[in-house]
Amino acid sequence: MSLLRAKIQDVFNEPGCEKNRGKDAKARKVGCSRPLTPGAAAGGCAFDGAKIVLQPITDVAHLVHGPLACEGNSWDNRGAASSGPTLWRTSFTTDLTELDVVMGQGERKLFKGIREIKEAYGPPAIFVYPTCVTALIGDDIEAVCQRAAEKFGLAVVPVNAPGFAGSKNLGNKLAGEALLDHVIGTAEPDDPGPYDINILGEFNLSGEFWLVKPLLDRLGIRVRACIPGDARYFDIACAHRARAAMVVCSTALINLARKMDERWGIPFFEGSFYGITDTSDALRNIAELLVKQGADPEILGRTEVLISEEEAIAWKKLAAYRPRLAGKRVLLNTGGVKSWSVVHALMEIGIEIVGTSVKKSTVEDKERIKQILKDDNHIFEQMAARELYAMLSEHKADILLSGGRTQFVALKAKTPWLDINQERQHPYAGYDGMVELVRQIDLAIQNPIWCQVREPAPWDCQPAVGEELPRTKSENVTLHAVQEFSGTTAADFGEC
Known part of the structure; x- marks a missing residue:
């Protein structure tokens, strides 16, 4: 635990972060991440953040040392794609139970799990993730991984980022530390080059x-x-x-x-x-x-x-999309690099940005947004679902670009929505990706379903007593057909 505490403080003291450099020594130790509130959703824990960063390494076995639910809640939580190996899509967990905790079988079960993965799959490395339970009971993950690496002749990497250590962003950085300590620099390429x-x-x-x-x-x-x-x-x-x-x-x-x-x-x-x-x-x-x-x-x-x-x-x-999207208003409810990069990309083709969130953005990200938008009024730190719904239902934006958690707010407000977070189905990077992003926005906004869902429901248009209910166009066509049919006889149809 002392090693983990020292690693966390080292990560918080980040000279590469301009905001962190401006703090005094005491404030720098506190770090940028907000403390987690027990029982409250914090957007992911440190374990989740570490798994997000390391799981896309496709030929590695990722072994979660803890209860089964920890692996079930974090598996495949990103839409990352692989051009070859599929081992990363296989879930591995030691599946600790109450009996294992009471009897002190955690380390032994972990060593056994590493051996089984080695024999069954033969990966170049195994990444081991401790969880809150195994960190609290004091399992020596470092020692077990070192012993397993010597015994089985492969790299066994401890990723010391249990959930209670902090936020998801802290877990991202601890995953980077694990790569620095145990992976990067451990092999030499045959053909290094200047490019x-x-x-x-x-x-x-x-x-x-x-x-x-x-x-x-x-x-x-x-x-x-x-x-x-x-x-x-x-x-x-x-x-x-x-x-x-x-x-x-x-x-x-x-x-x-x-x-x-x-x-x-x-x-x-x-x-x-x-x-x-x-x-x-x-x-x-x-x-x-x-x-x-x-x-x-x-x-x-x-x-x-x-x-x-x-x-x-x-x-x-x-060029084909410019006249169709010129002046359209977009609201972004995302964060990080997308809070400014997507804004800049959309403004290039004449789309108006009515707001962008900066919840997970760095100080540098926020400065870029200010330079692009030239107005702080379009930047919001966090927007509650109620406020987001009010903005969309008042038609202040033509489309919402966000993650899956806010899609139902947009649908309730009868506003087009497009996923630009990790669950998205289309790639938006590069020149071709930009064309695809604009195409998807155009498809979403121009979809005829929105004209239909915004019409008042029939039960909201009841006539007054004695007043005839106005017929729709389709009902008039049907009535006309019935009237024509009622003037025919059986002889008009001939023999059956």
Whole structure:
């Protein structure tokens, strides 16, 4: 527990965070995460956050050491996609019961579970996640993992992030610490090159990174490790040989990027692949960082040629949607990097942003939003469901872009809704992803169902006593057909 406490304080003292640098020493130790309230939903615990960051490593076995419900509540909670191995889709848990806790069988059961996974699947590594129960009863996860690694000849990585340690965001950072302590730098690549980069905080949701990687391939840039989206254990182990890095989600893995820069001299920048301009800027920044690290400057010219070609294609595709979406009002109820990157992307095609949430955004994210919107009135820290419903029911927005938890608020307000969080079914990154995002927004807004659901229900239009109920167009057509039919005889039909 003392080791965990020291690790948490080290994560809170984050020099890479501009907000944290401005605090005094005492305030810095408290950290940025809000304390959890027992019995209240806090948007995920530290265990959940660690699992989110590490589970997309596809060829690794993820073993949860704790009661069965912990694994059941966290399995497959992201829409990450894999281009190969499927082991990460298999749930492994020690399934501790009350008897195991009372009899002190936790460590023995964990060792047995590691052995069974090794014999049945033979993965390159096993990640072990302690939970609240096993941390409280004092199971020595570090010792068990070390002994199992020596016994079975594979990497067994302890991810020391039990749920009670803090919020989901803290768990994200503790997962990065686990990679630094036990994975990155443990292997050497056969062919390091001057064009190798790391992408940090990219989860490959719905295969989004697969829309970006071909662009990098065309420039001759190799992604040494994408952490964690569609990652392989060996690639992450060799990530220390990359020449530059891009951080997509700084709230999750800024500590990983900073410490890799300190240990191995890998410079990084924070960017986004959402939107045409941001994608182009990200490609330019990657090329410039590589040149500073010794790559041939000719890559800068090739990057500009690629950007010019791809932007022309994207804008040509978007031209058809501009007149249909010009002046449409969008409300974003999301956070993090999407709080500013999606805003910028939508404004590029003439869509008006009536509001964006910054609940999970960093200070840098908020500053970017202010620079883009030029108005603080469109930024809200948190919007209650009642306020969100009032805004939508008063038709102050034409569509809501959010996660699945607020979709029913939009449906109750009879307003179009589009999922842009981890549960989404369509990739929105890169040039092609931007076209797909605009297409989905257009489909949602122009769907004829909204005209129908906004009409008053028949039982809300009852006539006064003695007044005839007005007929709809379809009822008039049916009545006319009945009247024509009533003037016929059996002879008109001939023989049956």
